[in-house]
Structures are given as C-alpha cells and as structure tokens.
Amino acid sequence: MQSAVHWALLGLVIERPSYGYELANRFEHAYAGMLQLSGFSYVYTALDTLQCRGMIEELPGTRTGRQPKPRYRATAEGINSYQERLITQMREDFRRSRLFARQLAVFAHEPEMALDVIERYGQACLEEAGETPVLTTAGTDAVAGLAERLVSEERRLAMGARLPWIDYARREFKALATGRM
Amino acid sequence: MSLLELERVSKYYGQLDERVALRDVSLQIGVGEMVVVWGMRRSGRSTLLRIAAGIEAPDTGVVRFEQRDLQAHPGATLGKGIGYCRKRFAASEGQLVIDQLVTGLVARGVPLSQATSRARAALERAAIASCATLTPAELGGSETVRAAIARALAFAPRLLLIDEPTIGVDLLERDAILLLLHSLAQEGIAILASTGESPGLSGARALTLSEGELHGRHAPELAEVVPLRPTG
Numbered sequence: 001m002q003s004a005v006h007w008a009l010l011g012l013v014i015e016r017p018s019y020g021y022e023l024a025n026r027f028e029h030a031y032a033g034m035l036q037l038s039g040f041s042y043v044y045t046a047l048d049t050l051q052c053r054g055m056i057e058e059l060p061g062t063r064t065g066r067q068p069k070p071r072y073r074a075t076a077e078g079i080n081s082y083q084e085r086l087i088t089q090m091r092e093d094f095r096r097s098r099l100f101a102r103q104l105a106v107f108a109h110e111p112e113m114a115l116d117v118i119e120r121y122g123q124a125c126l127e128e129a130g131e132t133p134v135l136t137t138a139g140t141d142a143v144a145g146l147a148e149r150l151v152s153e154e155r156r157l158a159m160g161a162r163l164p165w166i167d168y169a170r171r172e173f174k175a176l177a178t179g180r181m
Numbered sequence: 182m183s184l185l186e187l188e189r190v191s192k193y194y195g196q197l198d199e200r201v202a203l204r205d206v207s208l209q210i211g212v213g214e215m216v217v218v219w220g221m222r223r224s225g226r227s228t229l230l231r232i233a234a235g236i237e238a239p240d241t242g243v244v245r246f247e248q249r250d251l252q253a254h255p256g257a258t259l260g261k262g263i264g265y266c267r268k269r270f271a272a273s274e275g276q277l278v279i280d281q282l283v284t285g286l287v288a289r290g291v292p293l294s295q296a297t298s299r300a301r302a303a304l305e306r307a308a309i310a311s312c313a314t315l316t317p318a319e320l321g322g323s324e325t326v327r328a329a330i331a332r333a334l335a336f337a338p339r340l341l342l343i344d345e346p347t348i349g350v351d352l353l354e355r356d357a358i359l360l361l362l363h364s365l366a367q368e369g370i371a372i373l374a375s376t377g378e379s380p381g382l383s384g385a386r387a388l389t390l391s392e393g394e395l396h397g398r399h400a401p402e403l404a405e406v407v408p409l410r411p412t413g
Contacts, residue, residue: 119396122389122396122397123396123397123398126382126387126388126389126396126397126398127387129219129379129382129383129387130382130383130384130385130386130387131384132382132383132384133383133384134356134359134360134363134383134384135356136356136360152383156379156380156383157379159379159382160378160379160380163219163379163389164221166389167220167221167224167389167391170391171391171392174392
C-alpha cells in the first residue's frame with residue numbers, strides 16, 4: 001500500500017475507532033499542512049481498501065439506525081503493518097537526505113550553482129524554522145498535545161541538524177569556488 | 182520604517198584585520214518584530230549583537246536606530262531605547278537580583294524610589310519576581326535569562342538584544358523563555374536574538390550567519406500596498 005493518505009487514515013483508526021465522516025474531519029485537523037484529502041468521499045474508498053486488506057474491521061453493532069454510521073477499529077495486522085510502515089518511511093527519509101547530498105555534489109566543477117541551491121535550501125529551512133510554533137503551556141487534550149509536542153520537537157531537531165550541514169556545504173563549495181579563481 | 186537598520190556593516194579582528202567577524206551585513210528590523218540569527222560558534226553572531234547595540238563600532242557600514250546613526254551618537258541609545266541583555270551579574274552592581282536592576286537605573290540618574298518600583302515591575306514582567314531577593318549565584322539557567330531580560334526591560338527599551346536566550350536552559354523551560362520574548366514583541370518591543378540552537382528560531386524571522394555573512398530575509402516582509410482607486 002503506497003498511499004500516504006491510506007496509512008495516515010489507518011493511524012487515526014488506531015488512535016481511536018471512528019466512522020467515515022468523523023475520520024475525514026479528524027484527518028484534516030491532524031494532518032493540516034502535511035497531507036491533503038482529494039475529497040471527503042476518498043475516505044470511504046480508503047476504508048474499503050484497508051478493510052479488504054484486513055487492517056481494519058467494523059465494530060460490531062455500529063451499522064444500525066436509519067443512517068448507519070459503521071465505526072472501524074484497527075486489527076492486530078493493521079497495527080503491525082502501521083509500525084512497519086513508520087520504520088520504512090524513516091529509512092526512506094534517510095535515503096532521500098543522502099540522495100540530496102550526492103546530487104548536490106555533481107556541481108563540484110560549478111560550485112556557484114551548488115551555492116545557489118544551498119542558498120535556496122537554506123531559505124526554505126529558515127522559513128520552516130520560523131513557522132515552527134512555540135508551544136504554549138495551555139492544556140489541550142492529551143493526544144493532541146502529545147502529537148503537537150512530538151511534531152514540533154522533530155521539526156526543531158531536524159533543523160538543528162540541517163542548519164550546520166548547510167553551513168558546512170556552503171564552506172565546502174565556497175572553498176571550491178575560491179580555488180577556481 | 183525600520184527601528185534598527187544595519188547597512189553594509191563589516192567588522193574585522195586581529196592585528197592585520199585577518200579575522201572577519203561580519204562581512205557586508207545588511208539587516209532591517211521593524212517595531213515589534215522578532216528576529217533570530219542562527220550561527221555556529223565564531224560565526225559572528227555575538228559581534229552582530231554588540232554592533233547592533235552600539236557597544237562596538239563597525240569598521241565599515243552604518244548602524245541606525247530610529248534613523249539615528251549610532252556612531253554619531255555613541256552611548257546615546259544603549260539603556261535609552263536599546264536594551265542589551267547581559268547574563269553576567271557583577272558583584273559590584275549589587276548583592277541581590279533586585280539590587281542589580283536598581284543599581285543600573287540609579288547610575289543613570291533615576292531616583293531610588295522610582296528605580297525600585299521600575300525594577301520590581303520589570304522582574305514581574307519577566308516572571309522572575311519571586312527571585313528578587315536571591316543572589317545571582319542562586320539562580321538556575323532559565324532564571325538567569327529571565328533576570329537578564331528584566332534588567333534590560335527596566336530601561337523600557339524599544340529594541341531588546343539577547344545572545345543565546347535558550348542556552349543552558351532546561352528543555353521544559355525553553356519554550357517559556359521563547360514565549361516571553363514573543364509576548365514582549367507583541368507589546369511592540371523589537372527583539373534581536375542570536376542562537377546556536379534551532380529551537381530559538383521558532384516563530385521568528387530566522388536568519389543564519391556563516392563566516393560573517395548573513396543569509397535569509399534581511400528586511401521585514403511588508404504587506405503589499407493596494408491603491409484604493411486604480412490609477413491611470
């Protein structure tokens with residue numbers, strides 16, 4: 001299963017059982033700025049897929065009334081797959097970082113071009129850093145508060161690694177540019 | 182209009198000016214804006230703050246505060262518009278935290294009773310009033326930062342400069358310090374901080390300083406001016 005949206009929806013079902021419309025609302029709130037639904041109806045397609053793969057199941061007794069709202073919960077297989085996916089995703093991020101560094105190195109003979117890329121990458125990082133909110137101590141619900149803190153700290157620590165790397169890369173390419181003069 | 186403006190500022194150290202601290206740095210800060218400059222050690226970030234405060238003069242370039250050239254009016258703005266947070270407390274300036282604030286104010290001609298009430302208000306604003314009667318040596322990491330901020334606030338600055346506000350501060354206290362700085366900015370006090378840590382950049386206009394060169398958005402982002410009536 002490749003769709004990031006499917007995995008994110010599975011995660012929300014793991015967090016707590018929900019029905020389709022509720023999931024769509026929770027998705028928009030939880031993944032704002034990270035993932036986007038093509039439409040609310042997409043949630044139902046995704047739920048079908050997850051159910052067919054045995055990752056979620058309907059909660060018994062929730063398909064009742066004139067307008068039934070079947071609620072879904074995660075299966076043990078769904079939880080296992082989700083954990084595996086998280087690790088795979090992180091490995092993919094490591095690979096992407098290495099790839100970026102390797103691809104930048106093609107400019108060894110044209111250091112000014114690399115410096116231009118570094119400048120723009122640095123600007124993007126600074127904007128991301130500036131947009132990272134300072135966490136207030138005001139209490140939110142436990143899960144939302146934890147998610148906010150984890151996301152915020154991850155952004156900050158990632159930035160704490162990227163900025164020195166940008167500094168380092170800039171020095172390397174500047175030295176190359178100076179050597180060419 | 183900028184509150185603080187650095188125009189093509191350079192600063193060199195060493196007998197032959199061989200060490201570049203700042204190279205052709207331009208920066209504008211607006212009223213109530215929070216700007217944080219990230220840099221590695223020896224990147225020039227502390228020099229940038231000292232020059233912005235008027236403590237040091239640039240070798241080339243101009244620094245203006247409220248459109249006044251700092252070099253033309255040396256010492257005229259530090260303590261009178263610009264607050265520079267020093268985290269060191271000299272024993273000669275008082276035994277207790279509140280004494281440290283009062284001494285600075287009295288030394289600048291503020292009557293003692295007025296100085297005491299201003300010091301108390303500043304300690305209150307920095308949420309450190311409970312430590313007023315402690316000695317600086319008794320303060321923890323975040324308390325020292327808050328006391329330093331309070332000492333600068335006592336002079337009612339319009340620009341606050343602070344070097345490494347979150348260094349040595351407990352992880353859980355870090356955001357509270359940043360929130361304090363943001364709240365001061367919301368009250369209209371511009372903040373220029375330097376940091377070697379990425380957390381300090383949160384919610385601010387962030388720039389980086391590398392080998393004395395400033396990278397990032399040098400001026401505040403101004404809203405596009407839309408004419409009320411189409412011209413022409």
